[in-house]
Amino acid sequence: MSDVLLSVEGLTRRFDVSKPWLNRVIEREDRQFLTATADVSFEIRRGETFALVGESGSGKSTIAKMIVGLLEPSAGEIRFDGQKMDFASGAAMRALRRRFQMIFQDPFASLNPRWRVGDIIAEPIRTFGLLRGAAIGKEVGRLLDLVGLSARDTEKFPHEFSGGQRQRIAIARALSSKPEFIVCDEPTSALDVSVQAQILNLMRDLQDEFGLTYLLISHDLSVVRHMSTRIGVLYLGRLVEIADAKRLFVEPQHPYTRMLLDAVPDLALSGRRRTPVTGEIPNPITPPPGCTFHPRCPHVMDVCRKRTPASVGTASGQAACHLLTADGQNEARETTL
Amino acid sequence: MAPVHKSGPLLSVRDLVVEFPTRRGTLRALDKVSFDIAEGEVLGMVGESGAGKSLTGAAIIGLLEPPGRIAGGEILLRGERIDNLPREKMRRIRGRRIGMVFQDPLTSLNPLYTVAEQLIETIRTHMDVSEKEARKRAVALLDRVGIPAAARRIDDYPHHFSGGMRQRVVIALALAAEPELVIADEPTTALDVSVQAQIIDVLKEICAERGASVMLITHDMGVIAETADRVAVLYAGRLAEIGPVRDVIQAAEHPYTVGLMGSIPTLTQTAERLTQIPGSMPRLDAIQQGCAFNPRCTRAFDRCRVERPDLIARGEERQVACWLYDPAKEAQDV
Numbered sequence: 001m002s003d004v005l006l007s008v009e010g011l012t013r014r015f016d017v018s019k020p021w022l023n024r025v026i027e028r029e030d031r032q033f034l035t036a037t038a039d040v041s042f043e044i045r046r047g048e049t050f051a052l053v054g055e056s057g058s059g060k061s062t063i064a065k066m067i068v069g070l071l072e073p074s075a076g077e078i079r080f081d082g083q084k085m086d087f088a089s090g091a092a093m094r095a096l097r098r099r100f101q102m103i104f105q106d107p108f109a110s111l112n113p114r115w116r117v118g119d120i121i122a123e124p125i126r127t128f129g130l131l132r133g134a135a136i137g138k139e140v141g142r143l144l145d146l147v148g149l150s151a152r153d154t155e156k157f158p159h160e161f162s163g164g165q166r167q168r169i170a171i172a173r174a175l176s177s178k179p180e181f182i183v184c185d186e187p188t189s190a191l192d193v194s195v196q197a198q199i200l201n202l203m204r205d206l207q208d209e210f211g212l213t214y215l216l217i218s219h220d221l222s223v224v225r226h227m228s229t230r231i232g233v234l235y236l237g238r239l240v241e242i243a244d245a246k247r248l249f250v251e252p253q254h255p256y257t258r259m260l261l262d263a264v265p266d267l268a269l270s271g272r273r274r275t276p277v278t279g280e281i282p283n284p285i286t287p288p289p290g291c292t293f294h295p296r297c298p299h300v301m302d303v304c305r306k307r308t309p310a311s312v313g314t315a316s317g318q319a320a321c322h323l324l325t326a327d328g329q330n331e332a333r334e335t336t337l
Numbered sequence: 338m339a340p341v342h343k344s345g346p347l348l349s350v351r352d353l354v355v356e357f358p359t360r361r362g363t364l365r366a367l368d369k370v371s372f373d374i375a376e377g378e379v380l381g382m383v384g385e386s387g388a389g390k391s392l393t394g395a396a397i398i399g400l401l402e403p404p405g406r407i408a409g410g411e412i413l414l415r416g417e418r419i420d421n422l423p424r425e426k427m428r429r430i431r432g433r434r435i436g437m438v439f440q441d442p443l444t445s446l447n448p449l450y451t452v453a454e455q456l457i458e459t460i461r462t463h464m465d466v467s468e469k470e471a472r473k474r475a476v477a478l479l480d481r482v483g484i485p486a487a488a489r490r491i492d493d494y495p496h497h498f499s500g501g502m503r504q505r506v507v508i509a510l511a512l513a514a515e516p517e518l519v520i521a522d523e524p525t526t527a528l529d530v531s532v533q534a535q536i537i538d539v540l541k542e543i544c545a546e547r548g549a550s551v552m553l554i555t556h557d558m559g560v561i562a563e564t565a566d567r568v569a570v571l572y573a574g575r576l577a578e579i580g581p582v583r584d585v586i587q588a589a590e591h592p593y594t595v596g597l598m599g600s601i602p603t604l605t606q607t608a609e610r611l612t613q614i615p616g617s618m619p620r621l622d623a624i625q626q627g628c629a630f631n632p633r634c635t636r637a638f639d640r641c642r643v644e645r646p647d648l649i650a651r652g653e654e655r656q657v658a659c660w661l662y663d664p665a666k667e668a669q670d671v
Contacts, residue, residue: 046646055529055532066511070353147443162617192556193600194385194600194617197599197600197611198613199614200602201611204610219530221530222602223602225602225604226602226606226611249604263530263533264559264562265537265559266562266563267586267603276534276535276538277534280501280502280532281529
């Protein structure tokens, strides 16, 4: 068994956002595409929590959906436990699907309001035919206990629970097919902080108990730092940096990572000096040429406007910035001379 | 003792009670909330969903949605009561003396009018200036809140602006009539972190410049830490603790605030687990007798289950509603 559980290679997803055919003809416009995810590659190791952070429109959720097979990639491949995910083959996907699950952001939308909690949690067990008869009820009770609810709750409906409790139900459902890998898409961003702490602690306990691997998607850097082993930073669909969680916050390599860190409000009131943040994410339909971050970058050089930087290795991971490539360093040297 | 300001506080809320009559009985959503906002001060109001933060703001500005109503207490703006004014008089205070910034900039701007039309209308409703003068002021305002090429963009419609830019327009709109108090209800919650930081800076600077006080309502302690002078912590419609930001964040006294602070992951902490407060906030129809927090409190004792604590003064500027800090109890413990 290899150390890598999931690997993603050159993952790209384009969405067609063109106007209807007749409008295009009349207004003489071409088809338009939005590249939500562009050439993203990373690996997730067994037992770790890999986090993807980025602002809205950075492609976080698109990547999550492709990994669990809800969206088909336009290019690139996903390998789960060494096996390539084949979107064309239903049987192969079905076998793989039992092994990964997903927890969604909004526990009000992800649970069917007409189903009883017991049925919601039992659905994956029934779908995959893991257990039969009375054993299902027993397993559901055990799962509810595990996530801090009571076995008596099976008869209730989702609306009888608070947001935090619903997210516990969603976690119980995710665990019911005994997965190895769980994709958590903003699992706590709809919750209050004190409830968020309960859910994050629960996720950690479950990871320790069952050796789960998590892909955590969040826009909240503090949550990501608290939970993850390694972090990937996304900007406009591209992975700009990957680093060990602890190192990323000490020595961010990419200017965008630095800017994100500077934008987090300082709860410690340390009075640390920060560069003011400028600009906003550009329209992803017409991204800037070259490095997509260049209009907001304080270190922008000529080469950044022309070429997309390749990812280069850093002390604790990799980053895609011309400041770190040979070309960029040459230019930086020339300008200082 | 409450701090004494030379000219008295700008806004003073005394024992405010807001109730919602329902078929199953009356729900008390705010229960005897009292606080002051001084001239030029930024008061942060934090709490979890349902704690009554937004309701406090809505009650002050006279926009409580029926059947919600003020059932007790008073609200004073520069010593004058504003909670019992007729609608027409309140309308003249709203916008003119108290400005408002809401969470979602898309809903607070009218999509059918250009930004210029909305700004000029606001300015001319409250101030006696010509159309031309109003437009000049509007452009200057937009420029001040950081909208590039303001003179040209002012004739755009709200949908032409990005989320962050729209919130800047809303801030300009709230400040158009030079109000004395701005109530900002979750002004950055719908925005990305990098944009949030910019909006907070703009709001803070421009209010300081014009001497406007701010009541900043948010669930985000980080935003409060960056912005506010003092912070009030709400729990189940009651004030748990109020005091200078630094004191409350670094040395919280109310067990709820202590738990809340411990549950926030930060960029510098090293702990493997977050402190968690067991349970969740009670529903309004099931608030316990005594202190509302007592079923979840690890330090609760007999008195907490029977008698509700009032705000107890701690030094010059802090007040905590917790029996642990009752002078009689402290004397006994020593």
